[in-house]
Structure formats: structure tokens, C-alpha cells
Amino acid sequence: MSQKAANSHADLAASDLECVERVLAGDVCAFEAIVRRWQGPLINLAWRYCRDRARAEEMAQEAFLRAWRGLSQWRRESSFSTWLFALAANVFRSELKRFPTVDLPLDAAKEPSRAARQFHALATEESAETVRRAVLALPPRYREPVILFYFHEMDVAQAAATMGMPEGTFKARLARGRAQLRGRFPQLASEHAAYGSTSIEPDSVAGVGTGTEVTR
Amino acid sequence: MNRLKTESIRTERAEPHKADLDPALPSALDMALATEEEILPTSGFLASVMDRVQEEAARVVAPTPISFPWKRAIPGILLALAVFGWGGFELTRPVWAALTTLKMPLVTLRASDLQPLESAGWVAGALAISLLCWLFSRTLTRRSGLL
Numbered sequence: 001m002s003q004k005a006a007n008s009h010a011d012l013a014a015s016d017l018e019c020v021e022r023v024l025a026g027d028v029c030a031f032e033a034i035v036r037r038w039q040g041p042l043i044n045l046a047w048r049y050c051r052d053r054a055r056a057e058e059m060a061q062e063a064f065l066r067a068w069r070g071l072s073q074w075r076r077e078s079s080f081s082t083w084l085f086a087l088a089a090n091v092f093r094s095e096l097k098r099f100p101t102v103d104l105p106l107d108a109a110k111e112p113s114r115a116a117r118q119f120h121a122l123a124t125e126e127s128a129e130t131v132r133r134a135v136l137a138l139p140p141r142y143r144e145p146v147i148l149f150y151f152h153e154m155d156v157a158q159a160a161a162t163m164g165m166p167e168g169t170f171k172a173r174l175a176r177g178r179a180q181l182r183g184r185f186p187q188l189a190s191e192h193a194a195y196g197s198t199s200i201e202p203d204s205v206a207g208v209g210t211g212t213e214v215t216r
Numbered sequence: 217m218n219r220l221k222t223e224s225i226r227t228e229r230a231e232p233h234k235a236d237l238d239p240a241l242p243s244a245l246d247m248a249l250a251t252e253e254e255i256l257p258t259s260g261f262l263a264s265v266m267d268r269v270q271e272e273a274a275r276v277v278a279p280t281p282i283s284f285p286w287k288r289a290i291p292g293i294l295l296a297l298a299v300f301g302w303g304g305f306e307l308t309r310p311v312w313a314a315l316t317t318l319k320m321p322l323v324t325l326r327a328s329d330l331q332p333l334e335s336a337g338w339v340a341g342a343l344a345i346s347l348l349c350w351l352f353s354r355t356l357t358r359r360s361g362l363l
């Protein structure tokens with residue numbers, strides 16, 4: 001992480017802290033800054049849990065409300081973003097327990113019709129979406145680590161913190177989840193993304209769709 | 217990027233279930249999951265969240281009155297009634313005992329004294345029958361539509 005990025009993240013963390021302090025002091029409007037800053041990441045995280053846009057917004061809204069109610073419980077031991085993501089993951093988990101998403105079993109997920117020779121072939125949205133939807137068909141204990149691992153740009157520590165479990169346990173579950181996916185999509189699993197020959201740069205890959213860069 | 221690779225390596229090496237691919241490079245599967253189109257919040261999302269937060273804040277300032285927990289209170293109320301009832305009975309027991317031992321003079325009514333009461337009963341019965349007849353006829357008239 002560059003010095004500039006580190007400073008930026010420290011600024012954001014300080015800003016979060018300031019907003020939280022103001023909210024706790026009775027300034028309700030200060031919460032708007034928190035929502036404005038974290039609405040994108042939370043909706044994207046919810047989207048990964050349910051793959052339903054309207055529901056993702058509902059779940060994110062519920063997560064913000066829970067955050068509002070429990071703001072005083074943030075002990076400052078972890079960063080605000082870690083606390084918020086952990087809280088949101090809890091909310092999403094219980095929401096999906098109440099009303100599960102309707103998904104096909106993992107075996108019913110189609111393998112992309114043509115062998116994906118390189119990442120270019122996989123990059124067709126249809127194939128990628130098939131894989132992403134297949135994640136929802138994983139057993140719950142493996143599904144969530146997979147979702148959070150990729151949401152947090154493959155940062156095991158942060159994803160484990162979001163789930164509130166030790167890294168070792170998280171890695172074990174993640175490995176099993178990925179193994180199940182590899183078993184379902186053997187062609188894709190054996191293909192390596194050739195970064196050197198593609199236009200998709202790793203850094204851009206890491207930043208797409210999550211907005212969690214601010215947490216670093 | 218390096219982190220992406222190293223985490224992948226770390227994850228794979230930490231597990232007994234080894235990947236069937238070279239962990240040094242993320243697979244196409246990883247890339248499919250890592251690259252996700254960003255969902256943007258709808259325009260009204262922020263406002264709707266803040267509306268609910270404001271509602272919540274207002275509720276915190278002026279909490280709604282909590283309804284009386286009758287279900288929980290009923291056993292207590294019954295117990296209290298029983299205790300007070302028993303206490304009352306214990307207090308008045310000497311009075312009851314005295315009343316039972318009290319000998320009242322036997323009152324005997326003569327037949328001549330009962331007669332006016334008997335005729336009053338007949339008058340009341342006749343009035344009641346008249347009232348019933350009037351009510352019945354009124355009901356019939358209403359049903360026929362004359363009234």
C-alpha cells in the first residue's frame with residue numbers, strides 16, 4: 001500500500017470516527033455522511049449475498065438502521081468499516097435465513113458451453129454470472145467465506161474479521177467452498193487468468209464492484 | 217496484485233484440499249468472482265435510509281407508551297387478590313363466628329299480612345303480560361311495514 005493511499009485511508013477512518021462521535025452526541029444528520037460513504041459497499045455486499053437488486057437495497061437499509069441503533073457499541077478496537085461490515089454480514093445472514101434466495105442446486109449450474117481458453121472467454125458476462133450465481137448454491141457455511149473473500153479483494157484477514165472468526169477457520173471454509181466450485185466448473189478452475197496478456201489489470205480487478213478500497 | 221496472488225497461494229497451501237491448479241496464478245474462476253459489476257445505489261436510497269433514521273431518532277426522543285403487560289400481571293394480581301382475600305377473611309372471622317352464634321328472634325308472618333303481597337304479585341304479573349303483548353304486537357306491526 002502506498003503512503004498516499006495509507007494517508008487517505010487514515011483520513012477516512014478519522015472522518016468516520018468524527019461522524020460517529022457527532023451522531024453519538026445527538027447530531028442525527030451526521031449519520032448521513034456515514035450512509036453516503038458506505039452505501040455503495042454495503043449494497044454491493046448485499047447484492048453478492050442475494051443477487052437481487054431491490055432486496056440488496058432493503059438489506060443494506062436494514063444494516064444501516066442496525067448500525068444507527070448500535071453505534072454506541074462500536075468499541076474502536078477495530079476500524080469502523082470492519083465493524084460495519086461485520087454488522088451488515090450478520091444482518092444479511094439473518095435476513096437470508098428468514099427468506100432464503102431461490103437458487104438452483106450447484107449441480108444444476110451450467111458449465112459455460114465452450115471451454116474458456118483464456119480469461120477473455122470467461123469475461124463474457126453470462127459465463128461469469130453463472131459462476132457467481134453458483135456461489136449462492138453453496139452450503140451456507142462455505143458460501144459466506146467465498147462471498148466475503150472476493151468482496152474484500154481476496155484479503156483473508158479482513159474477510160475473516162467481517163465474519164468474526166479466526167483466520168484458520170475462515171481459510172478452511174473458504175478452501176472447501178472453492179473446492180466445490182472447482183468441482184462444478186473444472187474447466188474454469190484449470191484456466192489461469194493471464195494477466196500479462198489481458199487488458200484487465202489486477203489492481204482494477206481488485207477495485208471493481210466493491211468500493212472497499214477505502215477500508216484499507 | 218501481489219497480494220491477490222499471495223493470498224491465493226496462502227489459502228491453497230493452508231488447506232489439505234490442494235487446488236488442482238498452480239496456486240501461483242489465480243484461476244479463471246477466481247477472476248469471475250473477483251470481477252463484479254458495481255451496483256450503484258438508487259437515487260432515493262440515501263433519503264429513505266435517513267427518513268427511517270429520523271423516525272427512529274424521533275421515537276428515541278419520545279418513546280411510545282408501553283402497553284400494560286396484562287398477561288404477565290394477571291398471575292400477580294390473582295395472587296394479590298388471594299392474599300388480601302385471605303387476610304380479609306382472617307380479620308372478619310371473629311365477626312362471622314359471632315354471627316353464627318347469634319340467635320335471632322323467629323319472625324312469623326300472619327296470613328292476613330301476606331295477602332296484600334300476594335295481590336301485588338298478581339298485579340305485577342298482569343302488567344308484565346300486558347307489556348309483553350304490547351311489545352309483541354309492536355314487533356309484528358313493524359314487520360308488516362305499517363309503522
